[in-house]
Amino acid sequence: MIDTAIHAITEPRRRDILHLIRDGELTSSAIASHFDISAPAISQHLKVLEAAGLVVVRRAGTKRFYGIRREGFAELKQYIESFWDDSLLRLKEAAEEEERRKHESESND
Amino acid sequence: MIDTAIHAITEPRRRDILHLIRDGELTSSAIASHFDISAPAISQHLKVLEAAGLVVVRRAGTKRFYGIRREGFAELKQYIESFWDDSLLRLKEAAEEEERRKHESESND
DNA sequence: ATACTTATTAAGTTGACACTTAATTAAGTG
DNA sequence: CACTTAATTAAGTGTCAACTTAATAAGTAT
Numbered sequence: 503m504i505d506t507a508i509h510a511i512t513e514p515r516r517r518d519i520l521h522l523i524r525d526g527e528l529t530s531s532a533i534a535s536h537f538d539i540s541a542p543a544i545s546q547h548l549k550v551l552e553a554a555g556l557v558v559v560r561r562a563g564t565k566r567f568y569g570i571r572r573e574g575f576a577e578l579k580q581y582i583e584s585f586w587d588d589s590l591l592r593l594k595e596a597a598e599e600e601e602r603r604k605h606e607s608e609s610n611d
Numbered sequence: 612m613i614d615t616a617i618h619a620i621t622e623p624r625r626r627d628i629l630h631l632i633r634d635g636e637l638t639s640s641a642i643a644s645h646f647d648i649s650a651p652a653i654s655q656h657l658k659v660l661e662a663a664g665l666v667v668v669r670r671a672g673t674k675r676f677y678g679i680r681r682e683g684f685a686e687l688k689q690y691i692e693s694f695w696d697d698s699l700l701r702l703k704e705a706a707e708e709e710e711r712r713k714h715e716s717e718s719n720d
Numbered sequence: 721a722t723a724c725t726t727a728t729t730a731a732g733t734t735g736a737c738a739c740t741t742a743a744t745t746a747a748g749t750g
Numbered sequence: 751c752a753c754t755t756a757a758t759t760a761a762g763t764g765t766c767a768a769c770t771t772a773a774t775a776a777g778t779a780t
Binding site: 529530542 | 754759760
């Protein structure tokens with residue numbers, strides 16, 4: 503699931519779309535009006551974003567309002583943080599430091 | 612710059628590489644040994660990750676040790692959070708809610 | 721200098737995917 | 751029911767990037 507989310511935000515155009523609807527939900531055509539590409543292209547992007555759990559649709563008549571889905575971004579945030587996690591990294595770095603010193607002393611045999 | 616970072620973590624293989632070196636720096640060949648793909652392929656991935664500021668190299672003789680670069684992940688984290696930002700989103704949602712109610716009352720004219 | 725190790729750069733191939741236009745679905749309106 | 755609006759699905763095309771093997775670079779040792 504995190505894979506689809508990351509794949510989704512890969513495409514710059516999709517990130518632009520996310521930025522647009524971040525300030526409030528918009529219809530597919532409203533979104534399309536901000537770009538030079540065709541409506542189907544936008545529709546395809548929205549589908550990818552929806553499948554990734556990053557946007558939600560609200561249907562109203564013939565219109566479909568797209569808005570961002572917070573839970574999806576929470577997952578992404580968590581994923582990035584799993585790399586970032588400060589305390590864990592410090593531990594690893596300390597271990598590396600130690601190993602480096604050990605190797606140095608071994609080379610003095 | 613954030614674009615290159617996002618592009619970099621797009622590729623599943625590169626994320627695998629990041630996971631590997633997250634537990635301590637490794638040489639190019641050590642990384643390659645964990646995968647089915649060729650050494651040059653790994654080298655190319657590492658170059659992308661380095662250009663994105665997500666990894667750093669430490670040269671030691673003919674070997675090159677690759678380790679993760681924290682600052683790069685900090686940027687990524689910030690970017691994701693710029694979407695996520697809780698308080699801002701709540702404001703937007705409140706505004707939408709209001710607009711929706713306004714439209715409903717208008718349709719009762 | 722020659723050889724060995726580690727890793728990269730070069731060049732070329734293949735598959736994925738972001739587009740296009742055309743056709744289709746779905747909901748509302750005269 | 752025909753017609754309009756809003757959006758999607760279908761089908762096909764071109765570009766990009768992830769891989770391959772071959773050649774090159776840079777460091778160390780014999």
